[in-house]
Amino acid sequence: MNIHKMLKPTILSIGMATVMAGAAISPALGLIAKAFPQASPTMIKLVLTAPSIMIIPFSFLSSYLTSKLTKRTIILIGLCIYLIGGIGPQFVPNIELLLGLRLILGAGVGLVMPLSMSLINDYFTGRERTKMMGYNSAFSNLGGIFTMLLAGWLATFGWRVPFNVYFLGLIIFVLIFFFLPKGEIQKPQQHEQKSKLPFAVYGYALAMGGIMLAYYSIATNIALYLEQSHLGGATLAGTVVSFTTVGGMITSLLLVQIEVALKKFIIPVMLFGMGCAFLILTFTHSVPLVIVSVCLVGFGQGALFPTIVLKALDRVPFHQADQAIAMTSSCTFLGQFLSPIVLDAIGGLANQTGIRFQYGMLSVSILMIVIISTIMIRRSNKRMLSSSES
Numbered sequence: 020m021n022i023h024k025m026l027k028p029t030i031l032s033i034g035m036a037t038v039m040a041g042a043a044i045s046p047a048l049g050l051i052a053k054a055f056p057q058a059s060p061t062m063i064k065l066v067l068t069a070p071s072i073m074i075i076p077f078s079f080l081s082s083y084l085t086s087k088l089t090k091r092t093i094i095l096i097g098l099c100i101y102l103i104g105g106i107g108p109q110f111v112p113n114i115e116l117l118l119g120l121r122l123i124l125g126a127g128v129g130l131v132m133p134l135s136m137s138l139i140n141d142y143f144t145g146r147e148r149t150k151m152m153g154y155n156s157a158f159s160n161l162g163g164i165f166t167m168l169l170a171g172w173l174a175t176f177g178w179r180v181p182f183n184v185y186f187l188g189l190i191i192f193v194l195i196f197f198f199l200p201k202g203e204i205q206k207p208q209q210h211e212q213k214s215k216l217p218f219a220v221y222g223y224a225l226a227m228g229g230i231m232l233a234y235y236s237i238a239t240n241i242a243l244y245l246e247q248s249h250l251g252g253a254t255l256a257g258t259v260v261s262f263t264t265v266g267g268m269i270t271s272l273l274l275v276q277i278e279v280a281l282k283k284f285i286i287p288v289m290l291f292g293m294g295c296a297f298l299i300l301t302f303t304h305s306v307p308l309v310i311v312s313v314c315l316v317g318f319g320q321g322a323l324f325p326t327i328v329l330k331a332l333d334r335v336p337f338h339q340a341d342q343a344i345a346m347t348s349s350c351t352f353l354g355q356f357l358s359p360i361v362l363d364a365i366g367g368l369a370n371q372t373g374i375r376f377q378y379g380m381l382s383v384s385i386l387m388i389v390i391i392s393t394i395m396i397r398r399s400n401k402r403m404l405s406s407s408e409s
Contacts, residue, residue, distance in 0.1 A: 025198040032191045033135035034155045035162030046171035050178035058114040070125030075349045077129025082341035089202045097130030098192045105185025133344040140340045152325035153274030160264045220343050223331040224350040231354030234320045239359045244374040266317025287392045293319035294385035301379035
């Protein structure tokens, strides 16, 4: 099939839109708090986190709608909702309406997000599919960096102006309208109607949630970690967190080469890097080593997320691809939401308030998983060898 040359950038642009949901307007959060002095600190924080509440249910709705509507139609509807929820808050008079529109934004993202990955599964195969999945992850990170910088500049003009970053959704709408093929409604074959997702898909989804729980501990804890370690303040924390994105982009762009080199061991090797990174963070008092460590965490996340999604997709028939992606994506957001809650709770139970304890616990847990998964892969390889010889 001769794929239109604009198809790849069009599909990748969808991923850039989804990452903008929450953090894009974080530079304006202080200004929003001043504009609504009657709002509690919790309500102000909800301006960032409210979209994620809606993303999970609407991701599942998106996968259901693929049996009723074409993916192109769902994305166009989702982007219309996205534009309303994204741009609208600058026109509201109170914080309640602002939060309501942020929830609408989350609904739009939930409809669009799973399809950015399932379209890759639809139009690409083999190494090209792996490369595109890596690019999708890399360009999502790039979109996050770009929109954060743009929103930071727009915030100099007032709290309302940064919401205009969501006009980027209009550019994506135009790309989808003109360059994404109409496609077909995905209905299962008659004998496949009652089939359920394989158990392995739930395992991969839980793995995604667990990895995000560990990965997000950098964003939520690094400022406090640096403060407790007397290494630096908020400015250094922002710089350190940015290196997770840098690390993630590198491995996402090189995903095919990494997969070829590591083969079946790609997951345990990447996890090993993350485990070592958290081990270093547990003991180091050196800023350069902290930066190297968060880069390693980013390396792991950048390769693991697309790899696990691809493995989940390989376990399902074509018509269930959207369900599998909705499941893995939802668990990713759930892991993000639960990260500070779970880690703080474990620290509280152990009567350890230091962030170093949390990182040490993550290191031990991840390295144990590496050992178990490596043993399982080796046993599986031995069984395949013995069965081929017989």
